[in-house]
Amino acid sequence: MLVRLLYASRAVPAVDQEELLAILKKSKANNPAQGITGVLCLSDGIFLQALEGGRAQVNRLYSRIVTDPRHTDVQLLSYEEIGERRFAGWSMGQVNMARLNRALLLKYSETATLDPYAVSGSVSMALFAELVATASIVGQS
Ligand code: FAD
Numbered sequence: 001m002l003v004r005l006l007y008a009s010r011a012v013p014a015v016d017q018e019e020l021l022a023i024l025k026k027s028k029a030n031n032p033a034q035g036i037t038g039v040l041c042l043s044d045g046i047f048l049q050a051l052e053g054g055r056a057q058v059n060r061l062y063s064r065i066v067t068d069p070r071h072t073d074v075q076l077l078s079y080e081e082i083g084e085r086r087f088a089g090w091s092m093g094q095v096n097m098a099r100l101n102r103a104l105l106l107k108y109s110e111t112a113t114l115d116p117y118a119v120s121g122s123v124s125m126a127l128f129a130e131l132v133a134t135a136s137i138v139g140q141s
Helices: 017-034 055-066 102-108 121-133
Strands: 002-011 037-043 046-054 071-082 093-095
Touching: 002 055, 002 121, 017 037, 017 046, 017 055, 037 121, 046 055, 046 121, 055 071, 071 121, 102 121
Parallel strands: 037 093
Antiparallel strands: 002 046, 002 071, 037 046
């Protein structure tokens, strides 16, 4: 039983590049043992993260992440049972914002900024899928 969960949250001001790297390091250390894969993006102070794996494992990790003091306003955008993973290659990939084509953001939203609070979960998911397809993800597991 595989599920994919997508959520958005607002990073607290103290979250800088160093803190982001610490979160990714911890994720890469923890996720393989739980069979969890996914992608994390931080842009303009907003986190967008997709988690996939067994239902129990994804639910448990999400419960932990929600209480993390490094972000607030955590909103579940999408939760679905899936037949196969989309991010199987990443224990936790990071969207390489330097390579992000802003036109891709414009394709899915009113302005060229990442604002998952303003679009549907399926739109954010579609954006993620394109980021993977255009190789804008770093951090192979
Ligand atoms: P430890 O690292 O030993 O931490 C123990 C406790 O201290 C936990 O409650 C933890 O939340 C807290 N803590 C640790 N470091 C800090 C810090 N720098 N500031 C404040 N509190 C801290 N974890 C994953 O395993 N996989 C993920 O994919 C994942 N994605 C995340 C995405 C985001 C946006 C954020 C903010 C966090 C994410 N985390 C992820 C981290 C997660 O919230 C927990 O901190 C982590 O899973 C706890 O790991 P641990 O059980 O090894 O405990």
